[in-house]
Amino acid sequence: MNHLGAEIAEIAAGQVILRLPFRPEVTQHHGYFHAGATSAVADTAGGFAAYTLFADESSVLTVEFKLNLLNPGQGDYLEAVGRVVKPGRTLTVCQLDVWGVSADRRVHVATGVQTLIRAKPHGQGAAAAS
Amino acid sequence: MNHLGAEIAEIAAGQVILRLPFRPEVTQHHGYFHAGATSAVADTAGGFAAYTLFADESSVLTVEFKLNLLNPGQGDYLEAVGRVVKPGRTLTVCQLDVWGVSADRRVHVATGVQTLIRAKPHGQGAAAAS
Amino acid sequence: MNHLGAEIAEIAAGQVILRLPFRPEVTQHHGYFHAGATSAVADTAGGFAAYTLFADESSVLTVEFKLNLLNPGQGDYLEAVGRVVKPGRTLTVCQLDVWGVSADRRVHVATGVQTLIRAKPHGQGAAAAS
Amino acid sequence: MNHLGAEIAEIAAGQVILRLPFRPEVTQHHGYFHAGATSAVADTAGGFAAYTLFADESSVLTVEFKLNLLNPGQGDYLEAVGRVVKPGRTLTVCQLDVWGVSADRRVHVATGVQTLIRAKPHGQGAAAAS
Numbered sequence: 001m002n003h004l005g006a007e008i009a010e011i012a013a014g015q016v017i018l019r020l021p022f023r024p025e026v027t028q029h030h031g032y033f034h035a036g037a038t039s040a041v042a043d044t045a046g047g048f049a050a051y052t053l054f055a056d057e058s059s060v061l062t063v064e065f066k067l068n069l070l071n072p073g074q075g076d077y078l079e080a081v082g083r084v085v086k087p088g089r090t091l092t093v094c095q096l097d098v099w100g101v102s103a104d105r106r107v108h109v110a111t112g113v114q115t116l117i118r119a120k121p122h123g124q125g126a127a128a129a130s
Numbered sequence: 131m132n133h134l135g136a137e138i139a140e141i142a143a144g145q146v147i148l149r150l151p152f153r154p155e156v157t158q159h160h161g162y163f164h165a166g167a168t169s170a171v172a173d174t175a176g177g178f179a180a181y182t183l184f185a186d187e188s189s190v191l192t193v194e195f196k197l198n199l200l201n202p203g204q205g206d207y208l209e210a211v212g213r214v215v216k217p218g219r220t221l222t223v224c225q226l227d228v229w230g231v232s233a234d235r236r237v238h239v240a241t242g243v244q245t246l247i248r249a250k251p252h253g254q255g256a257a258a259a260s
Numbered sequence: 261m262n263h264l265g266a267e268i269a270e271i272a273a274g275q276v277i278l279r280l281p282f283r284p285e286v287t288q289h290h291g292y293f294h295a296g297a298t299s300a301v302a303d304t305a306g307g308f309a310a311y312t313l314f315a316d317e318s319s320v321l322t323v324e325f326k327l328n329l330l331n332p333g334q335g336d337y338l339e340a341v342g343r344v345v346k347p348g349r350t351l352t353v354c355q356l357d358v359w360g361v362s363a364d365r366r367v368h369v370a371t372g373v374q375t376l377i378r379a380k381p382h383g384q385g386a387a388a389a390s
Numbered sequence: 391m392n393h394l395g396a397e398i399a400e401i402a403a404g405q406v407i408l409r410l411p412f413r414p415e416v417t418q419h420h421g422y423f424h425a426g427a428t429s430a431v432a433d434t435a436g437g438f439a440a441y442t443l444f445a446d447e448s449s450v451l452t453v454e455f456k457l458n459l460l461n462p463g464q465g466d467y468l469e470a471v472g473r474v475v476k477p478g479r480t481l482t483v484c485q486l487d488v489w490g491v492s493a494d495r496r497v498h499v500a501t502g503v504q505t506l507i508r509a510k511p512h513g514q515g516a517a518a519a520s
Contacts (some may be wrong), residue, residue: 300426
């Protein structure tokens, strides 16, 4: 998040929206947001969305995700929406959508699905969890 | 690539290996490589692998990719292997694997599959291509 | 479709709903719809949804799809919803959702994303298209 | 398996190969194996591969899978190879590959990745497990 420069725009139970402002560091040679930045912000939004549904101090790890890049990542900022489709004790599944937003338009940049696993507090990554 | 700090370790027809050295900027709070950095280096390795098979000045765009995060991204550097599984005039499919490498061990950090589309020279992103 | 025993429940521009009635042939040993039947009906719904947006006699081929199996496939029938998220001249991306429906409940059985490629009339499969 | 008509060709620790002979029931209108049949046999091969690594009477459920359809499903039979890439106490990840085999050639029909979850003996589907 710090490295990317993303910020939280909205938090609700099961849904989190992040914003990643346009900066030269997260763009590729054509001046668009890089696919890596798009993926990172989408993955993070989904992880936060899952996290909103945990009562205790569990943490959450991405098991896998799939992302279709629909349009070039243009705009003043990327808006990444993570939404829990199926909560669970062990696994949570989120839908991921990223939009490129500018004053006059809103373009669907990416859509995907993500599987997350709940890890015990102080767990140390996917290996520990699985 | 510049933002990530990755470098090319190996190029062959249909296969490219990238290295991403450990740096605080690409790690998360546990001290592991961030999933976003892992994804970005995997996606880039696959794109380069597809590119090695094009004779002309075509460029290549990621249509979609799917990545399973198998183990925490630990080590001195990440090694991302992009390998063309199915070349094609329009679409190319790559297998993606990322390893966490240190002096004494080599851990499988991620595996996945990626679909790429060949774009005309000077094409400007997925929208133009699709 | 014939082999599966699915039928069309609804067709609109960019969205198709299929129904697959419960039959012993499409269930596994626990008495649930088999994952293979769930995948087949989801994939077909997405293909039909893409097809509704083509003016000419193009056909459509699945490039790839990803499906998360959220709940056991229970109910009187499966309802598969294919919805175009991003239409394109070459590639179309659909969201896929499958529900298990009975008189008193509706369970989310699967969610996923699919990439399709438009093929020339009389094209003969993915190899010809790519 | 019964409905599909697939048979086990090879079992080893962490790898299972299934064969699905060509039959009119598993083909589509062009005379190729249907994507649904390809998916079902791939998914089953991965599930069996994971199962070979369990000492006890655990069963296994598919969490999600992603499949790229590389070439039309032609040949005398489909050969589906499920191979465990990452075993785990809770989650297992498999690589899936399907080949179309005839006397004189062997075509790569599909490649993908699958995530499976170990379920307690007598567990009844993904809902119980997650």
